[in-house]
Amino acid sequence: MFRFRRLRTKLTVLYASLFGSVLLVMAGVVYSAIASNVEHVVRGELAASGTVFDRIWALRTMQLENGASLLSHDFGFRGAIATHDAATIQSALDNLKVRLGADTAFLIGVDGTVTAAGDPGPVKRLSPATMASLQADDATSGVMMMDGAPYQAVTVPVLAPMPMGWVVFAGKLDRTQMKSLERLSAIPLDASIVYRGGQDGWRDAAAATTRDNARLSAFVDAALKLAAPGPMPLDERAGRGLGLAKPLQSLDQNAPAVLLLRYPLARAMAPYQVMLGAMLIISFGGIALLVFGSWALARDVTRPLSALEDAARRLQAGEDVSVGVDTDDEIARLADRFNDMAAEIQAREQKITHLALHDADTDLPNRQSLEREIAALNRHAGEEHTFVAALGVDRFSHVRGAIGHALFATLMRELGERVRQSEPDMRVARLTSATLAVAFRAIDTSRALATAEALAKRLEAPLRLGENTVDVSLTVGLSDCTEATAGVASAADRATIAVDQAREARRRSTVFDPILYGDPAANLSLMSEMRSSIEHGHMLLHHQPKFDLRRRAIVGAEALVRWTHPTRGFLVPDLFIGMAEETGHIRALTEWVLTQAITDQRAMAAVGKTLAVSVNISGRLLSDREFAEVALALIEGADGEICFEITETAVIENPELALAIIDRFARAGVKVSIDDYGTGLSSLAYLKQIKANELKIDKSFVMALNDSQRDALLVRSTIDLAHSLGLQVTAEGVETETSLALLSGMGCDLAQGYLIAKPMPIGQFLGFLDNESPVAKVVG
Numbered sequence: 001m002f003r004f005r006r007l008r009t010k011l012t013v014l015y016a017s018l019f020g021s022v023l024l025v026m027a028g029v030v031y032s033a034i035a036s037n038v039e040h041v042v043r044g045e046l047a048a049s050g051t052v053f054d055r056i057w058a059l060r061t062m063q064l065e066n067g068a069s070l071l072s073h074d075f076g077f078r079g080a081i082a083t084h085d086a087a088t089i090q091s092a093l094d095n096l097k098v099r100l101g102a103d104t105a106f107l108i109g110v111d112g113t114v115t116a117a118g119d120p121g122p123v124k125r126l127s128p129a130t131m132a133s134l135q136a137d138d139a140t141s142g143v144m145m146m147d148g149a150p151y152q153a154v155t156v157p158v159l160a161p162m163p164m165g166w167v168v169f170a171g172k173l174d175r176t177q178m179k180s181l182e183r184l185s186a187i188p189l190d191a192s193i194v195y196r197g198g199q200d201g202w203r204d205a206a207a208a209t210t211r212d213n214a215r216l217s218a219f220v221d222a223a224l225k226l227a228a229p230g231p232m233p234l235d236e237r238a239g240r241g242l243g244l245a246k247p248l249q250s251l252d253q254n255a256p257a258v259l260l261l262r263y264p265l266a267r268a269m270a271p272y273q274v275m276l277g278a279m280l281i282i283s284f285g286g287i288a289l290l291v292f293g294s295w296a297l298a299r300d301v302t303r304p305l306s307a308l309e310d311a312a313r314r315l316q317a318g319e320d321v322s323v324g325v326d327t328d329d330e331i332a333r334l335a336d337r338f339n340d341m342a343a344e345i346q347a348r349e350q351k352i353t354h355l356a357l358h359d360a361d362t363d364l365p366n367r368q369s370l371e372r373e374i375a376a377l378n379r380h381a382g383e384e385h386t387f388v389a390a391l392g393v394d395r396f397s398h399v400r401g402a403i404g405h406a407l408f409a410t411l412m413r414e415l416g417e418r419v420r421q422s423e424p425d426m427r428v429a430r431l432t433s434a435t436l437a438v439a440f441r442a443i444d445t446s447r448a449l450a451t452a453e454a455l456a457k458r459l460e461a462p463l464r465l466g467e468n469t470v471d472v473s474l475t476v477g478l479s480d481c482t483e484a485t486a487g488v489a490s491a492a493d494r495a496t497i498a499v500d501q502a503r504e505a506r507r508r509s510t511v512f513d514p515i516l517y518g519d520p521a522a523n524l525s526l527m528s529e530m531r532s533s534i535e536h537g538h539m540l541l542h543h544q545p546k547f548d549l550r551r552r553a554i555v556g557a558e559a560l561v562r563w564t565h566p567t568r569g570f571l572v573p574d575l576f577i578g579m580a581e582e583t584g585h586i587r588a589l590t591e592w593v594l595t596q597a598i599t600d601q602r603a604m605a606a607v608g609k610t611l612a613v614s615v616n617i618s619g620r621l622l623s624d625r626e627f628a629e630v631a632l633a634l635i636e637g638a639d640g641e642i643c644f645e646i647t648e649t650a651v652i653e654n655p656e657l658a659l660a661i662i663d664r665f666a667r668a669g670v671k672v673s674i675d676d677y678g679t680g681l682s683s684l685a686y687l688k689q690i691k692a693n694e695l696k697i698d699k700s701f702v703m704a705l706n707d708s709q710r711d712a713l714l715v716r717s718t719i720d721l722a723h724s725l726g727l728q729v730t731a732e733g734v735e736t737e738t739s740l741a742l743l744s745g746m747g748c749d750l751a752q753g754y755l756i757a758k759p760m761p762i763g764q765f766l767g768f769l770d771n772e773s774p775v776a777k778v779v780g
Contacts, residue, residue, distance in 0.1 A: 011298040016291050023283040031276065038268040039242065042187065043231040046244040046261050049185040053246065053259055056181065057152070061141045064154035064169045067100040069139065072158045072167050081107070081164045086115050093117035096169075103151065103172040107158075108134060109165045122147045133251040135166055142249035143193070143257035144170055150193045150257055189263040194220055194245070196256050204260065212237055220245050220258055239266045304331045308338055315342050359430040362413035367437075370429035370492055374439050374481055377427070384441040386481040389452035390495035391415075391459065392503075394473040396434035407465050411472070412436065414463055422458055435499065437492055445480060445511055452476045453509050475502050476509035483514075526565075526576050527583045534592050539563045541596040542759035543613070545768070546730060547751045549744045554769060556612035558645070558752065559597040560759045561589070577618075586618045587627055594631060598638045600762045605639040609769050612641035614673060619647060622658040632668050643671035643694065659689055666691040673730070677718065687725070695722040699733020699753070705742050716746045723747065 071077055071092060080088035089107055094117035097105040106116035106123050108131070114123045123146070126134075130144055134155045144153035153170035157163050171177070178191040194204045194216065201217030219234050223245035226232075234243035241264040248257045308331075311321045321342055323335040357369040365373070370388075377386040393399060393412075400408040415436055419428040427439040438455065442448035456474040463470045477498025481491040498512035533539045543557040563571045580586040594615050601613045621627045635642050644665060662672055673694035674687070697718055704711040715731070722729045731743050734753030743751055757768055 006302070008295065008298040008302045011302075012291055012294040015294040016287050019290050020283070020287055023286070027276075027279060027283070030279070034272050035265070035269065038265060038272075042242050042263050042265070042268055045185060045187045046189065046231045046242060046263060049181070049187075049189060049191075049261055050244050050246050050259070052184050053181055053191075053261075056184075057248075060152060060171065061154060064100060064102065064152070064171070065139055065141065065156065067096050067102075068154055068156035068167045068169050071096050072156045078158060078160050078164060081109070081158060082160070089115045090117055093167075100169060101171065102169045104146075105167070105169045107165050107167055110163060127252050127254070129252040129254055134168055137163075140251070142251040143173070143195070144251045145195060145255045145257075146170070149174070150195055153251060187263060188267065189261050192260050192262075193248075194258045194260045196254075202258070216260075219243060220260070224258070234262060236262070236264070239264055241265050304335070308335060311338065311342075315345065320346070361409035362416065362430055364413060364416040364436075365427070365429040367429060367431055367492060370427065370431070370437055370439060371490070373427035373429075374491060377439055377441055378481060384443055385445075385448070386439060386441055386491075387445075387448040387452075388479050388481060388491045388495045389438050389440075389448070389455070390431060390477040390479075390492070390499050391436045391438070391452075391456055392475045392477065392496075392499040393434040394475055394503075399470070399472075400434075403465065403468065403470060407468070407470075408433075410465055411463060411470060414465070415459055415472070418459055419455065423455060426455075431492055431496060435496060437495060439481075445478070448480075449476075449478050449509060449511060452478055456509070475499050475507075477502055477512065478509070479512045526571070527579060527585050529565075530576070530580065530585055530589065533563060533565070536566075538566060539592075540761055541593060541600060542761055543600065543765045544752060544759040545757050545765070546612075546614075547756045549740075549748055549751055554611065554756075555750070556614060556641075556643070557765065558614040558616075558759075559593060559600070560616075561593050562759070581618050581620050586620055587624065590615075590618060590621060590627070591630060591634070594634050594642075598634060598642070600765075601642075602639045603762055603766065604769070607766055607770070609766070610640050612643055612671070614643040614645050616675065617644045617646050619658075622646065622661055623654045625657075625661065628661045628664055632665070632670070635668070635670060641671060643673050645673040645675040645696065647674070647676050655689075663691055674727075692727060694728045694730055694750075696730045696732055696752075697748075702731045702733040702739060702743070702753070703735060705739045706736060712742065715743075715748075719746050719748055 074092070077089070077092050079085075080092070093105040093107065093115070097103075097117050104116070104118065104122070106114055106120065108114055112131075114120050116123050126144070126146060133140065133142070134144075134153070136155065137157060139154065139156045141152070141154040144151045150173040151170035152173055153168060155166050155168045158165045158167060173193045178193070181191045182189060192204050194202050196202055201213065202220040203213055204216055215234075215236060219232065223229050223232055223243070224247060229245060229247070231242045231244045234241050241262055243263075244261040246259040246261075248259055250256045308323055311323045314321045322339050357365060357372075359366045374386060374388065399411075403411070412430060412434075416428050416430065419426055419436070419438055423438070423440070425440065429437050429439075431437045438452070440448070440451065442451060453476060456476050460472055460474055463472060477495045477500070479491045479494035479498060483491075483494075494512040497517055498510055501513055501516055502508065502510040530539070540562050542560045542562050544560060545554045546556040546558065547553070548555040561573060561577075563573075563576060565571050577586070577589075580589050597613045597615050601611070604611050631644075646662070665672055671693045672691060673696055674690065674692045675696045676698045677695050695718070697715055701711045701715050701718075705715060719729050728749045729747075730750040730752055731739075731748050732752050734740050734743065734751045734755045736755060739753075740751055740755060760768065
């Protein structure tokens with residue numbers, strides 16, 4: 001579809017196209033009529049030429065049959081045959097061949113010998129089928145293929161009275177014969193003999209290429225299928241034409257022959273080319289006159305439209321435009337409507353711009369407006385830096401729930417007005433529902449933070465909202481606009497994150513810490529790499545021994561996963577285990593740890609060390625029945641005791657299902673240990689309901705035993721409580737001999753920590769078990 005940039009051109013092309021289309025239709029009708037008439041004439045001439053050929057063929061056949069019959073009845077010729085006088089036979093054949101105008105003549109004896117007037121070689125190469133047809137009882141005629149060339153042949157038997165042989169006369173159906181036939185036609189058609197060439201289909205010696213023979217073969221096959229063959233369309237390399245295929249009698253049923261008459265339609269249309277050319281010249285002349293007239297008319301029509309176009313372009317650029325047209329027609333009325341539209345657009349543009357740069361609830365500038373202000377401050381900062389301070393309303397949900405959404409929006413608007421009144425040089429904006437942001441310049445970060453803290457203190461003064469007075473508490477997050485952090489391109493986003501960092505640190509204000517923020521996107525990508533790391537051996541299982549304080553021996557081990565990333569190096573478990581829980585990968589990781597722990601336990605048993613192995617189970621899995629079934633199926637193949645370590649707080653999320661799964665573990669003989677006891681909201685009710693076998697005191701209490709009598713008292717009471725519930729007690733984080741001695745005196749059952757051994761891979765762990773010196777050192 002053509003697109004015109006100018007209406008003048010479009011009108012001109014439209015009129016010229018309509019006129020040209022009419023001329024094209026007229027020319028098409030004339031051409032179709034001429035072509036139809038020409039095709040009708042050619043069909044008639046082809047049919048007539050076919051009839052002429054039939055008569056010529058019959059006359060030629062009769063001539064050859066008469067000559068052959070005369071020779072076959074000649075007494076001397078029969079005597080020569082009887083006496084095998086080859087010279088006389090050849091002389092008679094040669095004499096009559098010349099008189100009849102034949103191209104070849106020969107005699108086939110009853111014994112199959114061939115005597116020819118000339119070279120007998122081609123005759124001897126005739127196909128068996130052709131030879132059989134020539135030796136017929138009665139005279140016969142037809143097309144004979146000899147050395148790849150077609151011949152019109154006649155054969156007559158020599159009787160005395162029994163057959164003595166067969167006389168054959170043949171005339172070559174070459175181009176000379178076809179020329180003679182073409183001269184008898186009223187139109188200059190092309191005649192040729194087409195014969196079937198085995199698997200290659202029909203062939204014409206005059207065909208230029210294999211493709212021509214393919215088209216010819218398809219045409220002949222289609223023509224022969226007709227009940228009454230007549231002229232048919234024939235597409236050739238030279239163009240479309242008409243053809244007539246007349247089947248000929250053949251002396252070899254395997255090599256049929258057809259007379260093909262062809263006439264290209266282009267040749268028939270040649271006399272009309274002058275007339276068609278004249279029509280074309282007249283048409284082009286008329287179109288040229290029409291184009292000139294259309295162009296002149298369209299120029300007057302489109303001049304006012306060009307003025308409107310120029311005005312629209314200026315309106316797009318933001319100019320105040322107005323178009324004046326002197327006429328009193330539709331275009332003038334269009335210009336008036338355009339002027340009204342331009343005025344409305346300017347008013348709406350101002351409104352849209354305001355809405356795009358301001359918060360709908362408070363009418364304060366929004367994030368986009370703040371970004372523009374930051375860019376402007378950066379351009380004129382000089383030696384100072386541009387900073388963004390985010391002011392987050394504390395206890396946002398509670399405050400908004402208490403005063404309602406409408407009053408909370410009013411509160412944020414009043415806070416923004418306070419900033420404008422107290423600090424006119426600051427640029428204020430609303431970032432989120434509960435966060436304002438201010439952009440300003442300062443010499444360094446410390447002064448910027450002090451300025452933001454002072455502003456927050458002024459803003460925390462009580463606000464009067466209607467009949468209510470509201471107290472506001474703010475947390476400040478600061479970001480330097482000249483700095484950049486991977487994954488956080490916006491200074492406003494960094495300031496908002498700094499608010500969260502300040503709240504987590506229980507501080508009123510802080511500067512954005514990129515190290516604390518880390519790279520969440522990179523950490524999240526670790527989850528997609530976890531399975532690959534397991535398969536390639538980057539993730540290993542380490543074991544930390546558990547020491548029995550009464551038996552003075554290693555009786556178990558805790559399986560701990562360790563990940564050495566190929567590019568990021570060693571990754572602490574706190575980094576990827578928490579993310580695995582949040583992303584749903586924790587199940588696959590735990591199943592691998594359990595499988596590997598069972599494998600390592602077999603390795604321990606193989607060297608005569610039957611130890612209980614503990615595996616940490618995430619609280620997310622305590623509500624997954626399918627995981628429970630998979631885990632129990634794996635434990636059935638274990639060579640020793642398997643213990644699941646769970647945290648007490650993990651039961652709180654879904655206590656009914658979690659306790660049911662823990663009971664399922666207990667019934668299957670799996671030991672359950674309550675891990676990190678004392679760090680969460682410990683509940684005696686849940687402790688009573690959990691069917692556990694062991695309680696592990698968190699290392700934060702154990703490591704302070706030497707210095708805190710309070711922690712020592714808590715540890716002792718925990719040990720007594722666990723023993724009263726029938727639980728075994730394990731102390732984590734044992735790093736000094738004093739702590740070990742105190743725990744032993746308190747009646748603790750097991751100890752685990754760096755004093756006994758650090759977590760180690762299975763190979764090193766087996767060596768540790770074989771070497772008694774570390775254990776002896778602990779006991780001593």
